[in-house]
Amino acid sequence: MSGTDVALERPVIARLSFLDRFLPVWILLAMALGIGLGRAVPSLNRHLNAIQVTSGTSLPIFIGLLVMMYPVLAKVRYSRIGTVARDPRMMVTSLVLNWLVGPAVMFALAWLMLPDQPTYRTGLIIVGLARCIAMVLIWNDLSCGDREAAAVLVAVNSLFQIAMFSVLGYFYLQVLPGWLGLSTVGLHLSIARIAETVAIFLGVPLVAGFLTRTFGERAKGREWYETKLLPRLGPFALYGLLYTIVILFALQGRTITTHPVQVARIALPLLAYFAIMWTGSFLLGRRLGLGYERTATLAFTAAGNNFELAIAVCIGVFGVTSGQALAGVVGPLIEVPVLVALVYVALWARRRFPFPSATQAEEPVHG
Numbered sequence: 439m440s441g442t443d444v445a446l447e448r449p450v451i452a453r454l455s456f457l458d459r460f461l462p463v464w465i466l467l468a469m470a471l472g473i474g475l476g477r478a479v480p481s482l483n484r485h486l487n488a489i490q491v492t493s494g495t496s497l498p499i500f501i502g503l504l505v506m507m508y509p510v511l512a513k514v515r516y517s518r519i520g521t522v523a524r525d526p527r528m529m530v531t532s533l534v535l536n537w538l539v540g541p542a543v544m545f546a547l548a549w550l551m552l553p554d555q556p557t558y559r560t561g562l563i564i565v566g567l568a569r570c571i572a573m574v575l576i577w578n579d580l581s582c583g584d585r586e587a588a589a590v591l592v593a594v595n596s597l598f599q600i601a602m603f604s605v606l607g608y609f610y611l612q613v614l615p616g617w618l619g620l621s622t623v624g625l626h627l628s629i630a631r632i633a634e635t636v637a638i639f640l641g642v643p644l645v646a647g648f649l650t651r652t653f654g655e656r657a658k659g660r661e662w663y664e665t666k667l668l669p670r671l672g673p674f675a676l677y678g679l680l681y682t683i684v685i686l687f688a689l690q691g692r693t694i695t696t697h698p699v700q701v702a703r704i705a706l707p708l709l710a711y712f713a714i715m716w717t718g719s720f721l722l723g724r725r726l727g728l729g730y731e732r733t734a735t736l737a738f739t740a741a742g743n744n745f746e747l748a749i750a751v752c753i754g755v756f757g758v759t760s761g762q763a764l765a766g767v768v769g770p771l772i773e774v775p776v777l778v779a780l781v782y783v784a785l786w787a788r789r790r791f792p793f794p795s796a797t798q799a800e801e802p803v804h805g
Contacts, residue, residue, distance in 0.1 A: 457676050458576060461774045465767075468680040472687025473695060482688050483759070495754050499685055503639050503750045506678030509671040510571060510746060511640075511647030514596055515589040528732050532591050535719050535740040536569045537598065537606070543714055545610050547707040549620065556622075558704050561752050561765025563610050566711070567603055568751070569595045570742030577742060577777050581784040583734035591739050599640055599747065604633035607751075635754035640747055675746070682749060683767055689759045704765050708772040716741035716780050720787070730793035734784050742777060745769040 457464070476482060489497040544566025552559040571592045578588040608629040615622050650671075654663040719740040723733030749766040756762040 457673055458774075461676070462771060464676065464680055465683060465771050465774075468683040469687045469767075472684040472689075475684065476688035476690075479688070486685065486689075486758075496758070499682065499753060499758055502678050502681045502685065503746075503753065504643055504678075506675055506682060506746045507639060507643035507750065508646050509668075509673075509675040510744075511596065511643045512650045512671055513575060513668060514571065514593050514647060514651070516593055516648050516651060527726050528587055528728060528736065529590070529594075531722065531726065531728075532736055532739055533594070533598075535715070535722075535736070536591075536595060537602065539718075540569065540715055540740060541566045541606060541610055544707070544711050545614065547710050547714075549615075551707040551710075552703060555700070555703065555761070557756075557761025558700065558765045560611060560756075561748075561760075561762035562704065562707055564607065564751055564762065565708075565743050565745065565748040565766060565769045567606050567610065568744035568746075568748040569599060570739060571596050571599075571744050573773070573777070574739050574742040577738040577781055578735050580778075580781045581734040581738065582731065582788070583738065584731040587732050587735045588739065591735070595739075595744075596640075596644060599744070600636065600644065603636045603640075603747075603751075604629050607632045631755050632751065635751050636747070639750035639754060679746060679749075679770070682753075686749075686753075686758055686763055686767055690764055701764075701768060704768045705772050708769060709776065712741050712773065712776045712780070716777075720784065724791070724793065727794050730788050733793065734788075737784065738777065738780070741780070743769060743773060745773065 479485075486496040486498055491497055491500045495503075541563070545563055548559040548562040548566075552562070574592065575588055577583075578585065612622060650667075651663065654667055658666075716737050720733055720737035723736040728736065745766060748769060749763065752760060752762040752766040
């Protein structure tokens with residue numbers, strides 16, 4: 439039995455780290471702690487806003503968001519960006535799914551399912567624009583996907599978000615609704631504000647992550663960096679996320695506890711989004727003959743979202759007490775268990791359906 443076959447026999451949950459395995463539990467506990475804190479300290483908002491930094495974000499939240507993003511971007515293999523993919527079908531298809539299909543699908547679902555909730559709808563659209571650059575590496579490994587292809591796509595998505603997030607945000611939040619005759623009353627949006635927020639909360643940790651990897655590998659080598667340093671840095675992303683959730687729910691707890699149906703309504707389009715994007719991408723990859731490994735990578739890259747960046751943008755642009763920020767926080771609560779379940783689906787499909795071998799999948803197609 440090969441190493442890959444052994445990996446397939448191990449339960450998916452068992453291959454997750456302790457922190458990742460119970461991420462939905464930690465998020466629920468952070469929500470509960472935040473709600474309790476908000477009731478115990480009614481003046482918390484005033485205390486948090488005593489010191490503000492850019493975009494009107496309070497210093498404690500600003501620090502939490504940066505801590506949340508930095509370990510994510512320290513994982514990216516930036517040296518792989520210059521790698522020329524032997525199969526251009528993979529790269530082109532992934533870019534189309536991530537930057538054309540994904541945001542359009544979330545836009546449609548948000549408007550169809552939340553036509554009367556503009557703040558939640560806006561938050562979901564922002565989630566759809568934030569393409570996955572962290573957790574996708576976990577889902578890819580668990581499903582025995584192509585690690586090299588995943589590393590390249592994560593690096594490309596990181597840089598693409600810096601360049602295009604604000605432009606696409608303006609398009610989907612203001613331009614496209616206007617073309618379709620949809621109401622955007624009450625939505626005051628500045629493309630400069632979005633660009634500033636993305637530049638800070640993605641750009642700063644991106645530079646820090648790049649420098650950490652560059653100098654870390656130069657000093658100690660890649661093996662040390664990925665087996666020793668990254669495992670120590672990784673948990674801080676979760677700590678930053680949970681800290682941000684505690685603060686957000688401390689400020690929004692009363693609204694949430696009195697309107698639980700609204701949280702459920704946010705969850706429904708997210709469930710539909712993950713199902714549509716993953717299933718469609720997986721079937722497309724198989725149809726293109728990419729092989730199982732790259733098909734799995736394509737599907738999880740297209741379905742996953744960078745909820746850390748989505749939360750940062752929602753808080754930075756609309757405020758920590760906004761409905762947009764709440765929609766961003768509901769994202770990981772739904773995404774983690776759903777994509778774990780889809781890992782099982784991918785492994786089942788690998789055993790059930792024929793896929794070309796990796797060598798066959800990389801061979802160019804001649805007319």
